[in-house]
Amino acid sequence: MATRDVVIIGGGFGGLEAAKSLDGVDARVTLVDRENHHLFQPLLYQVATASLAPGSIAMPIRSVLARQKNASVILGEVVGADLDARRVTLRDGTELRYDWLIVACGAQTSYFGHDEWAAHAPGLKDLRDAIRIRERVLLCFEAAERARDEAERKRLLTFVVVGGGPTGVEMAGAISELGRQVLAGDFRNIAPTDVRVMLVELADRVLTPFEPDLSAAAARQLRELDVELRFGTRITHVERGAVLLEDSRGSERIETEVVVWGAGVEPASLARALDVPHDRRGRVRVDASCAVLGRPEVFAIGDVAGFIPEGSEEALPGVAPVALQQGRFVAEQIRRDLRRLPRKTFRYRDKGIMATIGRSRAVVQGSVKLTGLLAWLAWCFVHVLYLIGFRNRFIVMFNWFWSYVTFKRGARLITARPGTDGHPTPMPPTPPTPRASEDPAAPPA
């Protein structure tokens, strides 16, 4: 009979991996998440650009842990924690006691103090974000098809992606492909060259974690997709229908209905609200065993944690492999605690980084460096490999194959009623303009 409790906050890469790695341990494992599903975030941009259905990259957390006898799952939101009393509180008032707590609640979009931009420039962190962006993009094409004013049409077909990290690069490439190669052909009044996609980055290159030659390769591949790159440029204002850019030459106003914010993330509010030491960027400071300083029974892993490897000055980046390895590692430390063995030091095995730009376009930096088709195939392979569930893997592979061959997209769905779901609708009223037949209608038959 298990007598100890492990509570895990978050069912992302870190939290779910920790839960799975605790299989068979003599402790009750309770995983709490606000969503009913684990989300494979690296493919979220493909939902936002109508390549994949939301269900293909999501898996009910409950299903993943169904056969693990010591695990249970709660759909709920942790709103606070009393670390001295060792318990967390859910929004509905439920309190959960723990002997070990694993804080793995991930990151949220950061607007660097401009939260008012969120309504006009959604980030890309969950399926709601992705569906919202997908609908905005598709609705812009619908409205542009009918726009009679040239400036209006131009505005509706201008898409601005903020931030040249992996999310920004992937979104910019995918929106350009969607607009120019897929959608333009289905519309009567839109030519591929009407579609304008801008990628705005403050630094002088995209993908700064990569080496400069790979950044250059990514930039070249983006330009092949007709993405307009604006380096050394910052966003100074976002409002409904426009953004203000500023670079060394001055400022420029870009009229657009769709701004995607990929410029930054910060640890989830919950992690920042915890009464523990944080680093400058709001991440929870942890020791060599991933435990919170002064709280050996509380672990922080993944995007919420600021883990500084021995001999380094910088914390590990907020990427899936770090979260996965830390999830496995802290599960092992709990096993060691139970056997009264000393804890180990976490060591990150960096297998490299990769980003995709579009069909047959990607960059990989690991034991080898790759660009173009080979990099893209490696990217596809790794992403399918890490996706959970045979069915999802199969469906995603089939969708990729189908899109590759046909240049079509399988998830071009607008399900929100325009104007009723709280997001601004880009469907402007057009003036009444009777389409007169050239000769007066004769009664048929």
Add this chain to the structure above:
Amino acid sequence: MATRDVVIIGGGFGGLEAAKSLDGVDARVTLVDRENHHLFQPLLYQVATASLAPGSIAMPIRSVLARQKNASVILGEVVGADLDARRVTLRDGTELRYDWLIVACGAQTSYFGHDEWAAHAPGLKDLRDAIRIRERVLLCFEAAERARDEAERKRLLTFVVVGGGPTGVEMAGAISELGRQVLAGDFRNIAPTDVRVMLVELADRVLTPFEPDLSAAAARQLRELDVELRFGTRITHVERGAVLLEDSRGSERIETEVVVWGAGVEPASLARALDVPHDRRGRVRVDASCAVLGRPEVFAIGDVAGFIPEGSEEALPGVAPVALQQGRFVAEQIRRDLRRLPRKTFRYRDKGIMATIGRSRAVVQGSVKLTGLLAWLAWCFVHVLYLIGFRNRFIVMFNWFWSYVTFKRGARLITARPGTDGHPTPMPPTPPTPRASEDPAAPPA
């Protein structure tokens, strides 16, 4: 140069088929729909019960007609028509002139004068309905897992389907399978026998359009799935959390969070608002050529039309084959009008009817009668055959095969934030109940 205009209201089975059948005709064809997609409604219940992703049964109308040079598509809502001036008005004020109008805007859920029930008992007509029902069902299981009160748990696991037509039969069977065979296994505190599904029907049998022996077979198959059948029973009241049933023995209050309304449909409001003769049930009365009485240039087809075949007293039923055949037929009549040939008489070729109850369970009534596995295979074959698009066909077949073998469901997704999307959330607050460890927590390590 085309000089005549055909306007089609609605991209369902009838409207889309009419548009496709007008390919090559010397006329501009404009199809207007409120949605960007054609929906394969016969499989909508599988989206509502987490078997299929919304995108698998929807196809952008624009893609279907992309290569048809004389066709264009407008995402918009027709709000009125001036039949004398031969033009229709969209919600945004746009006016479209026509030489021929095809009214094919389908049916909507009817509450027989009790529209206030709609909020608590959604029908199943579009993807929003289906996604809403799916989320309610899944959230009920989540809440039941944590309910501490037995009555509360019972209420959360009680599902009421109103109406014993094909929609009701399919929903009742699918909810029972989902709850008992799929979900129960993933939850710690829910046994298959806790799940209660009721099907309420005013008549004394399900599937009244079928012959009595097939109705009996369907009822037997529903009972095998533990669906509780309540014949001769009417709904007298629906409110948040409960329905009131009434039969010859008296009335009964059933506590439930999920009521699915499959009891009736009526022609879409637009069709009923048109200044044309209607029949008793609000359908547009049409002549032998499917044209509105006194308006040879206006056709009404599918669910909005009350077409009475020669020698019959009853109008054709609101099923997909009628709409498809009428769509093809009216396109042919427009071709004949253009060549100044007389119109023909529409004759419905009835190939039979079918309904499915669940895995390996169905009934078919055509040139032969089938029940059970054979009927189910026939049902699968016909539904995949009529689904538009190779990709959708393949994905649907794969999903069915996968669910058949694994007893899993691929689309168990909750994307709405509970309580924020306007529908009542079945997640009741549970009282704070600390899960005390059996021995006081010892600090680890």
